[in-house]
Amino acid sequence: MRLAILDSGHGFGAKVLFAIIRAVSRQPTPEVVKLIMYRPDFFGAHMKAVTHEAMRGPSAWSVGDRELMAAFVSKINACEFCVKTHSAVSARAYRDQAKVSAALSDPDTAAIEEPLRATLGLLGKLTRENAVSADDMRAALAAGASRQQIEDALAVCFAFNTMNRLADAFGFFVPGPEAFEAGAKFLLARGYR
Amino acid sequence: MSDIRQARKALVARILEGEGVASHAQRRAAFDNAAIAESLSTLIEKVASHAHTVTDADIAATRASGLSEDQIFEIVVCAALGQATRQYDTALAALDAAIGKG
Numbered sequence: 064m065r066l067a068i069l070d071s072g073h074g075f076g077a078k079v080l081f082a083i084i085r086a087v088s089r090q091p092t093p094e095v096v097k098l099i100m101y102r103p104d105f106f107g108a109h110m111k112a113v114t115h116e117a118m119r120g121p122s123a124w125s126v127g128d129r130e131l132m133a134a135f136v137s138k139i140n141a142c143e144f145c146v147k148t149h150s151a152v153s154a155r156a157y158r159d160q161a162k163v164s165a166a167l168s169d170p171d172t173a174a175i176e177e178p179l180r181a182t183l184g185l186l187g188k189l190t191r192e193n194a195v196s197a198d199d200m201r202a203a204l205a206a207g208a209s210r211q212q213i214e215d216a217l218a219v220c221f222a223f224n225t226m227n228r229l230a231d232a233f234g235f236f237v238p239g240p241e242a243f244e245a246g247a248k249f250l251l252a253r254g255y256r
Numbered sequence: 257m258s259d260i261r262q263a264r265k266a267l268v269a270r271i272l273e274g275e276g277v278a279s280h281a282q283r284r285a286a287f288d289n290a291a292i293a294e295s296l297s298t299l300i301e302k303v304a305s306h307a308h309t310v311t312d313a314d315i316a317a318t319r320a321s322g323l324s325e326d327q328i329f330e331i332v333v334c335a336a337l338g339q340a341t342r343q344y345d346t347a348l349a350a351l352d353a354a355i356g357k358g
């Protein structure tokens with residue numbers, strides 16, 4: 064973590080919570096938790112509300128689909144911490160690690176539904192080029208994604224284009240695979256609230 | 257269906273208009289990736305356009321220019337949210353255009 068305040072500038076309550084997380088998970092406190100808990104009135108509390116709604120709010124997309132979108136956007140942004148976090152949650156939600164690995168390495172050839180494939184392509188272009196056209200939207204609609212599904216996917220894209228930037232700018236420590244498994248278990252059970 | 261509109265609006269209003277240790281002008285400029293003091297423009301541009309290339313030295317240079325860690329925290333948050341917001345708004349406009357023409 065590049066800012067000492069994000070590592071150790073928290074109040075007493077947050078520090079107690081971090082100790083509980085370490086004891087229960089037997090893993091270091093995830094750095095994303097440290098970010099969200101730092102001056103939560105400025106950013107973290109509001110960002111949690113946005114992220115929880117995008118990832119766990121009512122949607123025609125499953126939790127596995129949305130976690131896959133999060134991992135995919137993170138991959139385009141080259142954010143290792145977020146790719147590992149959300150591919151682990153997606154694999155756990157789908158109960159299918161192979162599907163997640165295939166979709167992340169090449170959504171065009173992976174065995175996934177057409178609306179999801181088209182939507183991943185759309186989010187990939189938006190993340191890479193910072194823009195998409197009406198024709199791109201028509202292609203996703205023609206592939207079977209509804210208007211509401213596209214809006215829901217754009218909400219996921221917004222949340223992770225924000226968090227990827229923060230993870231990389233603040234330099235989140237990337238722990239070993241056991242830590243991401245523990246994190247995935249928690250995020251699947253509790254969401255982002 | 258999931259609806260982030262209100263929560264997103266509250267988030268952006270808070271970071272730009274609420275209390276902070278970076279000035280409102282600094283936070284707005286970071287959000288907009290707009291012209292600002294040279295000591296900050298490198299970091300803001302990197303956060304907006306290729307955050308995975310931010311280095312310890314980028315943060316150290318910003319600290320050396322006299323900004324506190326809390327100011328840097330706020331400015332980086334604003335830069336990240338600004339870029340994500342521009343993407344989101346552009347995509348929703350494209351979706352409206354696609355549905356409208358129909």
